[in-house]
Amino acid sequence: MIKKIEHIGIAVRNIEQANDLYSNLLGIKPYKSEEVQSEMVLTSFFKTGDSKVELLEGKSPDCAISKFIEKKGEGLHHIAFEVDDIVAEMENLKKLGFTLLSEQPKRGADNKLICFVHPKSANGVLVELCQEIIG
Numbered sequence: 001m002i003k004k005i006e007h008i009g010i011a012v013r014n015i016e017q018a019n020d021l022y023s024n025l026l027g028i029k030p031y032k033s034e035e036v037q038s039e040m041v042l043t044s045f046f047k048t049g050d051s052k053v054e055l056l057e058g059k060s061p062d063c064a065i066s067k068f069i070e071k072k073g074e075g076l077h078h079i080a081f082e083v084d085d086i087v088a089e090m091e092n093l094k095k096l097g098f099t100l101l102s103e104q105p106k107r108g109a110d111n112k113l114i115c116f117v118h119p120k121s122a123n124g125v126l127v128e129l130c131q132e133i134i135g
C-alpha cells in the first residue's frame with residue numbers, strides 16, 4: 001500500500017550550488033549528503049514536513065541523471081512513494097501492467113530499498129517505490 005510521497009527528486013548539474021540555492025529557498029540545510037555508487041549519483045536531502053526533497057547530480061556522463069539533464073535540462077526527475085512492503089507492491093504493479101525497471105528491489109540512498117517504474121508506463125513520470133530499511 002502507498003503510504004505517502006516520501007520525496008521528490010530534482011536533477012541538478014552542480015549539487016554544491018544547488019544545496020546553497022535550496023537552503024535559501026527552503027530555509028533549512030540538507031540533513032544528509034550521500035553518494036550512491038550503484039546509481040552513480042551524488043545526493044542530498046532536505047526535510048520538508050512529512051516529505052523530502054532529494055537533489056541529484058550525476059557522477060558520470062552515461063548515468064541516468066546526466067542523460068536526463070542532457071536531454072531535458074535540470075528539473076523534476078522523479079516522485080517517490082513510501083510503501084510498507086516493496087516486494088508486494090512490485091508484484092501488484094506488475095500484475096496491473098506497469099513496467100518495473102528491476103526485478104528485485106535495490107539499495108538506494110537514505111537507507112531505503114527502492115524500485116523504479118518506467119515513465120512510459122506512468123504518464124511520463126518516473127515513479128520510485130521506497131521502503132525504509134529497518135535495523
Ligand code: CMX
Pocket residue numbers: 009036039041043056064065067068071076077078101108109116118119120124125126
Ligand atoms: N522522467 C520522465 N521521463 C524520462 C525520465 C524521467 N526521469 N528519464 C527518461 N525519460 C524518458 C525520456 O525522455 C525518453 O522519452 P522519449 O522516448 O519520449 O524521448 C524515454 O524516457 C527514454 O529515455 P532515454 O533517455 O532513452 O533513457 P533510458 O531509456 O536509457 O533510461 C530510464 C530511462 C527511466 C529507464 C532510466 O533513466 C532509469 O533507469 N531510471 C531509473 C534509475 C534512476 O533514475 N536513477 C537515478 C536516481 C537514483 C536515486 O534516486 O538514488
